[in-house]
Amino acid sequence: MSQISRSAPSIPMLLAIGIPIIIALGFLPRFIGLYQTELLIYGFTFAIAALGFNLLLGYTGLLSFGHSAYFGMGAYTVAFIVRDLHVQSMELCILGGVLASLVISAIFGYVCVRHTRIFFSILALALSQVLWSLAFKFFWITGGTDGIRVPRNRITLVGGLFDFTGSGAYQRFVYSYYYYVLVIFLIAVVIMWIIVHSPFGKALQAIRDNEVRAGFVGVPVQRFRWLAFVISGTFTGLAGALWVPLNGLTTPDILYWPFSGEIVFMTVLGGFRNFAGPIIGAISFNYLKVYAVAGSQYWQLVLGSVLVVLVMLMPTGIVGTLGRIARMLRRG
Amino acid sequence: MALLQTIELKRYFGETRAVDHVNLSIEEGEFISLVGPNGAGKTSLINVISALLEVESGQILFRGEDITRTTRTERVRAGIARSFQLVNVFDDLTTFDNVALAIFSREGKTTHLAKLAHLDHAVTEEADTVLSQFGLAAKRNDNARDLSQGERKLLDVALAYALKPKLLFLDEPTSGVSTRDKGQIMDTIASVVRGEGITAVIVEHDMDVVFKYSDRIVVMAQGTPDEIRNNEQVAMTLLGSADTSAFARKD
Amino acid sequence: MDTLIIQTLNSIFYAAVLFLIAAGLSLIYGVMRIVNLAHGTFYALGAFVSAWAVGAVFGASSTGGLALIGQLLILPIGALAIAAVGAVIEPTLLRPLYGRPEEYILLVTFGLLMILDDVMKLVFGGTPLSAGSIMDGMGSIRIGGLLYPAYNLIVIAIGIISAVGLWAFIYRSRFGVILRATSQDRRMASALGINVGRIYVQAFAIGCFMAGLGGAVVVPAQAAVLGMGVDALILAFVVIVIGGLGSLEGALVGALIVSFVRTAGIQFFPEIELAVLYLIAAVVLLIRPTGLFGRA
Numbered sequence: 112m113s114q115i116s117r118s119a120p121s122i123p124m125l126l127a128i129g130i131p132i133i134i135a136l137g138f139l140p141r142f143i144g145l146y147q148t149e150l151l152i153y154g155f156t157f158a159i160a161a162l163g164f165n166l167l168l169g170y171t172g173l174l175s176f177g178h179s180a181y182f183g184m185g186a187y188t189v190a191f192i193v194r195d196l197h198v199q200s201m202e203l204c205i206l207g208g209v210l211a212s213l214v215i216s217a218i219f220g221y222v223c224v225r226h227t228r229i230f231f232s233i234l235a236l237a238l239s240q241v242l243w244s245l246a247f248k249f250f251w252i253t254g255g256t257d258g259i260r261v262p263r264n265r266i267t268l269v270g271g272l273f274d275f276t277g278s279g280a281y282q283r284f285v286y287s288y289y290y291y292v293l294v295i296f297l298i299a300v301v302i303m304w305i306i307v308h309s310p311f312g313k314a315l316q317a318i319r320d321n322e323v324r325a326g327f328v329g330v331p332v333q334r335f336r337w338l339a340f341v342i343s344g345t346f347t348g349l350a351g352a353l354w355v356p357l358n359g360l361t362t363p364d365i366l367y368w369p370f371s372g373e374i375v376f377m378t379v380l381g382g383f384r385n386f387a388g389p390i391i392g393a394i395s396f397n398y399l400k401v402y403a404v405a406g407s408q409y410w411q412l413v414l415g416s417v418l419v420v421l422v423m424l425m426p427t428g429i430v431g432t433l434g435r436i437a438r439m440l441r442r443g
Numbered sequence: 444m445a446l447l448q449t450i451e452l453k454r455y456f457g458e459t460r461a462v463d464h465v466n467l468s469i470e471e472g473e474f475i476s477l478v479g480p481n482g483a484g485k486t487s488l489i490n491v492i493s494a495l496l497e498v499e500s501g502q503i504l505f506r507g508e509d510i511t512r513t514t515r516t517e518r519v520r521a522g523i524a525r526s527f528q529l530v531n532v533f534d535d536l537t538t539f540d541n542v543a544l545a546i547f548s549r550e551g552k553t554t555h556l557a558k559l560a561h562l563d564h565a566v567t568e569e570a571d572t573v574l575s576q577f578g579l580a581a582k583r584n585d586n587a588r589d590l591s592q593g594e595r596k597l598l599d600v601a602l603a604y605a606l607k608p609k610l611l612f613l614d615e616p617t618s619g620v621s622t623r624d625k626g627q628i629m630d631t632i633a634s635v636v637r638g639e640g641i642t643a644v645i646v647e648h649d650m651d652v653v654f655k656y657s658d659r660i661v662v663m664a665q666g667t668p669d670e671i672r673n674n675e676q677v678a679m680t681l682l683g684s685a686d687t688s689a690f691a692r693k694d
Numbered sequence: 695m696d697t698l699i700i701q702t703l704n705s706i707f708y709a710a711v712l713f714l715i716a717a718g719l720s721l722i723y724g725v726m727r728i729v730n731l732a733h734g735t736f737y738a739l740g741a742f743v744s745a746w747a748v749g750a751v752f753g754a755s756s757t758g759g760l761a762l763i764g765q766l767l768i769l770p771i772g773a774l775a776i777a778a779v780g781a782v783i784e785p786t787l788l789r790p791l792y793g794r795p796e797e798y799i800l801l802v803t804f805g806l807l808m809i810l811d812d813v814m815k816l817v818f819g820g821t822p823l824s825a826g827s828i829m830d831g832m833g834s835i836r837i838g839g840l841l842y843p844a845y846n847l848i849v850i851a852i853g854i855i856s857a858v859g860l861w862a863f864i865y866r867s868r869f870g871v872i873l874r875a876t877s878q879d880r881r882m883a884s885a886l887g888i889n890v891g892r893i894y895v896q897a898f899a900i901g902c903f904m905a906g907l908g909g910a911v912v913v914p915a916q917a918a919v920l921g922m923g924v925d926a927l928i929l930a931f932v933v934i935v936i937g938g939l940g941s942l943e944g945a946l947v948g949a950l951i952v953s954f955v956r957t958a959g960i961q962f963f964p965e966i967e968l969a970v971l972y973l974i975a976a977v978v979l980l981i982r983p984t985g986l987f988g989r990a
């Protein structure tokens with residue numbers, strides 16, 4: 112199995128790779144047009160969700176089939192703030208969404224980390240479905256299956272500096288939101304990268320590899336699992352908060368467990384044994400799904416087949432497989 | 444005051460009397476060998492003292508304090524560390540990260556999540572020192588999974604040692620290692636442990652090793668002390684020795 | 695009073711269907727330690743196949759006693775078809791993954807769920823499909839001043855027969871002994887000369903058969919619709935979590951608990967009816983991880 116990091120990461124080398132990518136991403140909207148830009152924003156938001164999810168799967172060894180709950184919590188909180196509190200500032204909305212998902216993942220996580228393996232997965236799933244059923248049933252609050260609209264013209268970015276009313280609002284929204292999400296995405300990547308390379312991150316990996324021995328070197332296993340869960344849920348909540356204005360609408364679908372399955376899918380597609388795996392996976396999954404939906408009425412058939420083939424033939428995902436090919440080329 | 448004292452410590456598995464009212468006293472600075480035939484309960488005794496298994500009855504005193512009901516992590520914090528008979532390391536971490544984690548944990552630094560682990564030079568240097576003490580420096584960046592059996596065994600011991608415990612239990616540190624490497628590993632362990640003034644209890648079947656390194660030998664076996672003295676297998680293992688200063692009483 | 699009886703009958707009807715689905719899921723977990731996320735979709739597929747078969751053979755409007763008996767005899771085709779699907783899937787998709795971390799099985803069955811969902815759409819169209827002619831043909835019985843469909847009683851009977859049959863099969867038959875031996879210790883079983891591979895494919899097929907049977911018996915009463923499988927899976931999870939993963943008695947008691955709570959929920963607290971069920975499952979997992987009847 113390919114490894115998350117074999118030796119200490121070299122920061123100059125990361126910057127040498129990262130800065131050109133960031134610059135390219137900065138200029139990209141000029142070349143790819145409105146629709147592609149929008150797709151990329153979706154990709155970034157899902158990447159944040161998958162990055163958070165993978166702190167649990169890839170680094171702590173816990174497979175959550177309930178991360179829809181935290182994504183949905185972020186999204187619905189933003190929708191409530193905009194609709195009921197008439198707040199316009201996206202920053203306040205994000206703050207609210209992140210706090211709400213932090214609280215709910217702290218509660219759910221406290222319960223879930225009492226178990227591991229399949230029991231953990233089912234528990235996470237059952238709890239996420241509590242939220243789904245509430246969103247579904249309390250329609251006078253949540254809009255039921257119709258969901259809640261979050262119109263773009265009700266939102267401003269960077270403390271009111273950018274608003275989206277009047278002519279050309281849609282276009283202006285997409286281009287400014289692209290940079291807005293890109294910056295937050297990059298911050299999220301840096302934070303997560305630091306976490307997984309911190310002593311805490313090493314302790315999580317130790318728990319993943321061997322929880323008994325982790326206890327015997329003095330790591331408080333359950334408490335650390337809980338912390339990882341909270342961080343993970345909060346990242347996914349941030350993703351949900353950023354996703355809402357883009358989608359313009361939040362519905363119970365994003366709380367329903369198959370959406371949790373999609374987050375798992377993204378992560379495995381990229382490769383959960385690599386830091387970059389969930390990022391690449393989420394962006395690729397978004398394209399895959401969008402084009403499958405556009406191309407065929409039977410897009411689930413396409414996605415499902417991809418997943419099955421992936422698991423059977425490329426279990427290390429895109430990044431893991433590319434890494435292996437690169438190593439093979441270097442050797443031979 | 445003894446560093447560690449067990450009083451009538453008991454743990455059965457159904458009919459199997461693995462730890463049968465053991466009274467054991469360990470003084471500070473000793474290097475003790477714990478011997479006995481297969482299935483005598485040596486590993487079980489360590490498991491109970493290190494809180495891998497729950498105590499059924501009896502007491503464990505560490506530096507005079509009753510620790511019978513404390514958790515695993517609390518005992519590690521108090522200064523009791525152990526290695527494992529069957530290798531128990533972090534397979535997908537590098538050899539370096541295995542040891543570094545133990546040091547971070549000892550220093551209370553595992554809660555640091557906004558600092559990069561490899562930039563903590565004090566810990567990095569210490570981890571590298573431990574690795575070279577155990578002859579693992581060359582395998583620094585290899586995953587623990589890819590080490591040889593002997594190296595994995597050493598890493599298992601290094602993990603416990605890196606916690607700088609007051610009391611260290613080593614459960615057959617040389618099992619599964621070729622006889623050629625055995626002496627080298629034991630030399631390493633003995634010098635490192637004595638150098639730090641760590642009190643050590645080592646489970647070992649090879650009597651040459653036992654006699655060469657230990658200050659005191661503790662025998663564990665099923666039965667009453669008389670039966671044990673007359674036990675052929677025990678006698679065999681201790682052949683030529685009158686230095687059995689202590690018996691773990693099991694009756 | 696009459697409504698109480700009807701509500702009770704409804705709960706038992708619902709419990710019978712849930713038991714069939716959950717017992718299959720639980721059997722597969724018990725023997726093979728795998729969780730099949732496509733299990734609910736197998737239930738839906740069973741419903742579609744049975745409804746389609748009944749409609750294809752008899753048309754929509756055939757009536758009369760003989761036609762009714764014929765339709766009832768055709769109904770189990772859904773269950774058989776799903777058993778066959780299971781017998782194909784286990785050796786091809788699942789077996790290669792047994793040596794790998796259990797996450798991979800979850801993922802493959804999730805992929806299977808997506809695939810089968812669309813296969814149903816492709817084959818049967820997006821519209822609901824029902825075998826309502828059976829329900830209509832059987833008429834109703836009078837309970838006090840109210841009418842109750844006679845067919846529902848048949849489903850209840852099938853549920854009871856399946857429970858007893860499955861119990862006898864697992865605890866009284868030779869195959870059951872082998873099954874239980876395999877579930878307890880796979881390596882030991884194979885050392886004793888048991889063909890574990892064959893046991894696995896049979897156990898998986900039986901589990902799938904149960905899901906398909908659930909779909910087959912429900913479809914005269916409720917039309918098969920896309921998406922019914924995804925809902926059913928989660929309820930079946932709740933059932934086996936309450937009863938204990940891998941336990942047959944647990945599936946039975948769990949199904950009854952879930953059904954009665956649900957019926958009461960719809961009556962008295964409709965908004966949180968589902969939430970309550972999921973919370974019960976979570977609480978059981980917390981305080982009694984092995985469920986009411988499960989062993990560690």
Ligand SMILES: Nc1ncnc2c1ncn2[C@@H]1O[C@H](COP(=O)(O)OP(=O)(O)OP(=O)(O)O)[C@@H](O)[C@H]1O
Pocket residue numbers: 456459460461479480481482483484485486487488528
């Ligand atoms: N977890 C357990 N469950 C049941 N029985 C156990 C367990 N652990 C140990 N035993 C039994 O307790 C007895 C003592 O085992 P233990 O491993 O402590 O012996 P040991 O002295 O370490 O032997 P060895 O030299 O072979 O390592 C054995 O009979 C063993 O089978």
Ligand SMILES: [Mg+2]
Pocket residue numbers: 485486487528614
């Ligand atoms: Mg032993």
